[in-house]
Amino acid sequence: xxxxxxxxxxxxxxDIDKIWQCIQELVARKYQLDYYRPQFEVISCDQMIQRxxxxxxxxxxxxxxxxxxxxxxxxxxxxxxxxxxxEMIFHAxxxxxYLMEDNSTTMQVLVLAHAAVGHGSxxxxxxxxxxxxxxxxxxxxxTHAREFIKECEAEHGVDKVEKFxxxxxxLSAQGVDRFKRGRAKSSADLxxxxxxxxxxxxxEEESLHGNVNENLKLDVDSIGGWRYPDENILYFIEKNGxxxxxxxxxxxxxxxxxxxxxFPNYQTKLMNEGWASFWHYTICKDLYDEGFIDExxxxxxxxxxxxxAHEHPSSCNHNPYALGFEIFSDLRRACENPTAEDYExxxxxxxxxxxxxxxxxxxxxxxxxxxxxxxxxxVVKKFKLFAWDDLDAEMEHRILGVQDIEDVYVIRxxxxxxxxxxxxxxTINVNYMKKDTRELYLGYVEKxxxxxxxxxxxxxTKHIRKLWGxxxxxxxxxxxxxxxxxxxxxx
Amino acid sequence: MSxxxxxxxxxxxxxxxxxxxxxDRNKERIKDSVKDIVDRYDVKDxxxxxxxxxxxxxxxxxxYSIDRTTGDKRYVGNSNKRYQKGDTVAKQGKAPSKGGxxxxxEDGEHDFIFELTRQELVQYVFADMELPDFIKQGIxxxxxxxxxxxxxxxxxxxxxxxxxxxxxxxxxxxxxxxGSLARRLEAAETEExxxxxxxxxxxxxxxxDLRYNRYEERKFPIxxxxxxxxxxxxxxxxxxxxxxxxxxxxxxxxxxxxxxxxVELRFIxxxxxxxxxxxxxxxxxxxxxxxxxxxxxxxxxxxxxxxxATKTNLYLAHATDGDLFLDEEPACESxxxxxxxxxxxxxxYVEVAEGRGLYYGTTVGKVYKQLTHQHPNMGMSVATKxxxxxxxxxxxxxxx
Numbered sequence: 001x002x003x004x005x006x007x008x009x010x011x012x013x014x015d016i017d018k019i020w021q022c023i024q025e026l027v028a029r030k031y032q033l034d035y036y037r038p039q040f041e042v043i044s045c046d047q048m049i050q051r052x053x054x055x056x057x058x059x060x061x062x063x064x065x066x067x068x069x070x071x072x073x074x075x076x077x078x079x080x081x082x083x084x085x086x087e088m089i090f091h092a093x094x095x096x097x098y099l100m101e102d103n104s105t106t107m108q109v110l111v112l113a114h115a116a117v118g119h120g121s122x123x124x125x126x127x128x129x130x131x132x133x134x135x136x137x138x139x140x141x142x143t144h145a146r147e148f149i150k151e152c153e154a155e156h157g158v159d160k161v162e163k164f165x166x167x168x169x170x171l172s173a174q175g176v177d178r179f180k181r182g183r184a185k186s187s188a189d190l191x192x193x194x195x196x197x198x199x200x201x202x203x204e205e206e207s208l209h210g211n212v213n214e215n216l217k218l219d220v221d222s223i224g225g226w227r228y229p230d231e232n233i234l235y236f237i238e239k240n241g242x243x244x245x246x247x248x249x250x251x252x253x254x255x256x257x258x259x260x261x262x263f264p265n266y267q268t269k270l271m272n273e274g275w276a277s278f279w280h281y282t283i284c285k286d287l288y289d290e291g292f293i294d295e296x297x298x299x300x301x302x303x304x305x306x307x308x309a310h311e312h313p314s315s316c317n318h319n320p321y322a323l324g325f326e327i328f329s330d331l332r333r334a335c336e337n338p339t340a341e342d343y344e345x346x347x348x349x350x351x352x353x354x355x356x357x358x359x360x361x362x363x364x365x366x367x368x369x370x371x372x373x374x375x376x377x378x379v380v381k382k383f384k385l386f387a388w389d390d391l392d393a394e395m396e397h398r399i400l401g402v403q404d405i406e407d408v409y410v411i412r413x414x415x416x417x418x419x420x421x422x423x424x425x426x427t428i429n430v431n432y433m434k435k436d437t438r439e440l441y442l443g444y445v446e447k448x449x450x451x452x453x454x455x456x457x458x459x460x461t462k463h464i465r466k467l468w469g470x471x472x473x474x475x476x477x478x479x480x481x482x483x484x485x486x487x488x489x490x491x
Numbered sequence: 492m493s494x495x496x497x498x499x500x501x502x503x504x505x506x507x508x509x510x511x512x513x514x515d516r517n518k519e520r521i522k523d524s525v526k527d528i529v530d531r532y533d534v535k536d537x538x539x540x541x542x543x544x545x546x547x548x549x550x551x552x553x554x555y556s557i558d559r560t561t562g563d564k565r566y567v568g569n570s571n572k573r574y575q576k577g578d579t580v581a582k583q584g585k586a587p588s589k590g591g592x593x594x595x596x597e598d599g600e601h602d603f604i605f606e607l608t609r610q611e612l613v614q615y616v617f618a619d620m621e622l623p624d625f626i627k628q629g630i631x632x633x634x635x636x637x638x639x640x641x642x643x644x645x646x647x648x649x650x651x652x653x654x655x656x657x658x659x660x661x662x663x664x665x666x667x668x669x670g671s672l673a674r675r676l677e678a679a680e681t682e683e684x685x686x687x688x689x690x691x692x693x694x695x696x697x698x699x700d701l702r703y704n705r706y707e708e709r710k711f712p713i714x715x716x717x718x719x720x721x722x723x724x725x726x727x728x729x730x731x732x733x734x735x736x737x738x739x740x741x742x743x744x745x746x747x748x749x750x751x752x753x754v755e756l757r758f759i760x761x762x763x764x765x766x767x768x769x770x771x772x773x774x775x776x777x778x779x780x781x782x783x784x785x786x787x788x789x790x791x792x793x794x795x796x797x798x799x800a801t802k803t804n805l806y807l808a809h810a811t812d813g814d815l816f817l818d819e820e821p822a823c824e825s826x827x828x829x830x831x832x833x834x835x836x837x838x839x840y841v842e843v844a845e846g847r848g849l850y851y852g853t854t855v856g857k858v859y860k861q862l863t864h865q866h867p868n869m870g871m872s873v874a875t876k877x878x879x880x881x882x883x884x885x886x887x888x889x890x891x
Binding site: 013016017039040041042043044047053054062063064065066067068070071074075099101162166169170171172173174311313314315316318383384385386387388389390391392394395396397398399400401402403404407411414415417418423424425426428444446447448449450451452453454456457459460463 | 578580
């Protein structure tokens, strides 16, 4: 009797349920992966574009930048520059998993294996994801954001709110905690002491000016002594901004918590896609071997897999699907059939049981450390990776390492540098705030002589000035600590 | 069960909101693009030109970014075929930003093109004219359809319930059921059964009896219209006046286009003589000379007579800056009253003049003004700006 789950390329929701049931059982039986329960949603192509434009958050507050992103995506797709992602799943519990109506049944099988199982298990297992994202709170937060901002628009006017959000967006990359900072509340007595101090200050204000300026909202945090430097500029402004009304503080909090949600994604893109690709490959092969899908379907899957996990030659932007998939596949091989090389270059996995070990890798590393530990000689050779430098003072590039086995460590070193949040989103610190004038001092350190683009620096700092309401000093430092230059925005 | 949700039919106001905000933000830029479209294209083609090109403005969404042409950097590339460790490669001028030796330079600023719907385009074109809402709807291009009664249906709302038909159907059901019960009574053997059958109640109205009136949408029957556009092209009509005239003609055309299946355009320009033109010539005719309105009106009448007024709805639109030979006055008046006004559905007159104050210090204006009292099928206005054009066409648009 045929075990085939389906026979045609058109599908109904009942088919999806049947396929999902089968995949769930297979995964539980063979691999025991743990993933967030997916909430499947059938959507049209246009709706997929909208989700791409809002980072998978169709219910987010409305803003023109999402409209622009939508138009750009649509134009890109219509002109054939980019294909539609066949899958998208959102990191939440339960996890909305989108099935495009135009996908064939076989493609939906891929979606279920890649997104629901692969990404779903990564979201649930990886340490960085768990540390920074409370999966149950994600969707309610988005709903709150949308409702709150709608209220603000009604009360304060669409224009005013929009301009405020513009400023917050400009700083969203610098609106995250980059490491766990213990912003925990101070102990009870300290809190009392601080509250008394605030009261004393307010009484002084009152006696001097006859009233306490409503906008001089003093916070326990701001009086207790801030821990500088603080890389979360939005947090600092939210708590200490002298000119902000409560609704504005809440909007800042909304924008920065949204960006914080994406913080682990940027640092694990390679692993996440590699992991999901590895599992869709493995699961689909199992489905074929066990007779659940036929040859035609399997071929379609392999074809799609090859297209997606394809490394473009001569590129320094490595396709995460290709590279990630190769690394995980290589790790499985090193587990099951280790060579002497593997014991030297992949000591953490060589010869160990592969399912357990791969899970352990997925759970405990991020892209940077993943590359450092697990980019093996086979992968380097397969992609013919090579490292080279581009030094300011030199007239030539120097090749630091090629696809030889001795150079694996160099290549790991160089490649892992580009998989950090810092690489794309420079760290701008709040260095201190002058207690008397409340002028803000920001700083950027030029590591290895890498400078900020001056045009965007100027424009973005203007937004900080707008939010802060008082003069802002932007200082640039050399690695050694010397101050190189300062820009002061007084207005 | 995973409880799959089908979202395809969800109303998507959310995507629409964001897009609208994006367009509002770029209103000025879009308006400029649209003005360009109006200038460049034929009246007939304007509503088809919906692609708007916007320059991507880099200060729109600023954020701190790293200048990758500076500092000491290291990269890993792939597909290495020829390099060995320790090799050196000469730098090519400015260091490439993303990495990659050959040619991958900075991406340039991208203009991006997005498309308006016909409704949106029409809104932008007429944005400065301050058209009332019902007109904006009327020219947005939705065919006005009539609902016509077409029999019955079994689904509907209480307001459409047809009581007579419902009761008729219920009667039929009751009769049939009664008959069926009678037969069962005959066939019954025990007293108990007979009692049971006798006590059976037949509902007066059942859900299956309900009948509602059914309506279908029907479009207007095919109608044709012809518009004659008459423009004064003596030297006094400059760039701005011509653009105003074009907007005027365009509004008329778009309105008629949404009400008739086929609208034909004829163009006449006049100075001392009147000539029929193609649209191209019409807007670019730079003859100059004295002005003979009479010649224009005669030519217009000539063109109008080519049509059968009973089969085609005729319209005349006249744009001028108002000069006239005094001795032409009576002749003009008689042409209008006897030959033109009787056959046209509507005559619209726009004086694109330099702030001459309200109404018709000019001679042409005076002539027309006198006629408005007896002839309701005409409209006039003086226009120096776009929002003054509408009054001339107001009567034409009056809700029927």
